[in-house]
Amino acid sequence: MRKPLLTAFLTGLVLLTSFAAKAAPKTDFNVCWTIYAGWMPWEYAAAQSIVDKWADKYGIRIKVTQINDYVESINQYTAGQFDGCTMTNMDALTIPAAGGVDSTALIVGDFSNGNDGVVLKGSGKKLDDLKGMDVNLVELSVSHYLLARALDSVGLKERDLKVVNTSDADIAAAFDTPQVQAVTTWNPMLEQINTRPDVTQVFDSSDIPGEILDLMVVNTQTLRDNPALGKALTGAWYEVMALMTGQTPATEAALTHMAKASGTDLEGYKSQLSTTYLFATPQATLAFVNGNALPKTMEKVAKFSFDHGLLGTAAQDSNAVGMSFAKGVTVGDQANLKLRFDPEYVQLAADGKL
Numbered sequence: 187m188r189k190p191l192l193t194a195f196l197t198g199l200v201l202l203t204s205f206a207a208k209a210a211p212k213t214d215f216n217v218c219w220t221i222y223a224g225w226m227p228w229e230y231a232a233a234q235s236i237v238d239k240w241a242d243k244y245g246i247r248i249k250v251t252q253i254n255d256y257v258e259s260i261n262q263y264t265a266g267q268f269d270g271c272t273m274t275n276m277d278a279l280t281i282p283a284a285g286g287v288d289s290t291a292l293i294v295g296d297f298s299n300g301n302d303g304v305v306l307k308g309s310g311k312k313l314d315d316l317k318g319m320d321v322n323l324v325e326l327s328v329s330h331y332l333l334a335r336a337l338d339s340v341g342l343k344e345r346d347l348k349v350v351n352t353s354d355a356d357i358a359a360a361f362d363t364p365q366v367q368a369v370t371t372w373n374p375m376l377e378q379i380n381t382r383p384d385v386t387q388v389f390d391s392s393d394i395p396g397e398i399l400d401l402m403v404v405n406t407q408t409l410r411d412n413p414a415l416g417k418a419l420t421g422a423w424y425e426v427m428a429l430m431t432g433q434t435p436a437t438e439a440a441l442t443h444m445a446k447a448s449g450t451d452l453e454g455y456k457s458q459l460s461t462t463y464l465f466a467t468p469q470a471t472l473a474f475v476n477g478n479a480l481p482k483t484m485e486k487v488a489k490f491s492f493d494h495g496l497l498g499t500a501a502q503d504s505n506a507v508g509m510s511f512a513k514g515v516t517v518g519d520q521a522n523l524k525l526r527f528d529p530e531y532v533q534l535a536a537d538g539k540l
Contacts, residue, residue: 218268227430293401294399330370376390391461485504
């Protein structure tokens with residue numbers, strides 16, 4: 187009689203110890219980012235030890251890693267190699283969330299307000315002129331989503347034209363060839379293409395404000411077990427935001443640093459920021475995240491994603507992946523909540539409690 191009881195006891199002890207080990211707070215974390223105007227603050231926060239300062243405050247260590255390939259950075263996060271990663275709202279839904287990784291948008295940093303656009307060769311062109319044309323873009327990216335929204339605005343469908351998949355590294359060069367007459371892309375490639383003579387930008391992300399969002403996404407379970415990570419990242423982010431939007435020599439120095447790190451000069455970086463709507467304060471972020479528009483936007487993103495097969499082969503409709511928002515609002519499958527827009531840590535920043 188004792189042997190089974192002892193075995194059960196030891197088994198229970200092992201399980202209890204294993205559970206405790208899994209739930210125990212971590213002290214070392216790794217987040218990643220890729221070059222983009224709205225994500226350069228992470229590079230600056232790491233280079234200037236601002237992340238270290240906030241991590242020290244909470245007794246943890248955070249490594250901030252640059253990944254050159256944007257999609258690869260998200261894939262590595264999804265595979266568990268990073269605790270957090272910068273990505274757009276659409277990619278957060280279609281890669282980690284659709285892949286079963288419960289993820290939280292810790293910080294909604296900005297939205298594209300002209301950083302993404304549709305450009306045609308020739309002056310005086312209109313969106314309607316896209317009918318029957320080939321349009322080069324990074325297929326299934328936010329550029330593809332932007333094109334779909336542009337077509338909606340004039341009653342066209344994707345079947346009315348042909349999408350030609352082109353990498354972001356090649357799209358500017360492709361536009362120089364006579365075969366390519368229209369592209370959809372983002373900065374800095376968009377800015378480069380718009381310097382060509384005799385072109386017309388017929389639609390851009392400022393026509394759909396608040397729909398292409400740039401986030402810092404963190405693994406939900408990691409965040410729940412380690413609130414210090416959320417506090418440190420949020421504190422570091424808004425410290426840099428305050429510096430970037432100031433009127434001091436330190437502001438110019440910070441922006442100059444970010445410009446150089448992103449491969450441009452101060453004028454070029456300021457130009458990119460002019461089409462990036464930064465949520466510069468926690469109060470501004472809260473106003474957006476607590477509003478009614480975000481859930482509706484994500485429903486549009488989910489529909490586009492489902493229509494293009496981005497929610498997985500098992501998805502029956504655009505509600506396959508559940509998403510949660512402020513004030514208890516949810517959309518999609520509540521039994522499969524995998525993407526959360528949680529303002530908890532931004533609220534702490536707004537309340538001065540970090």
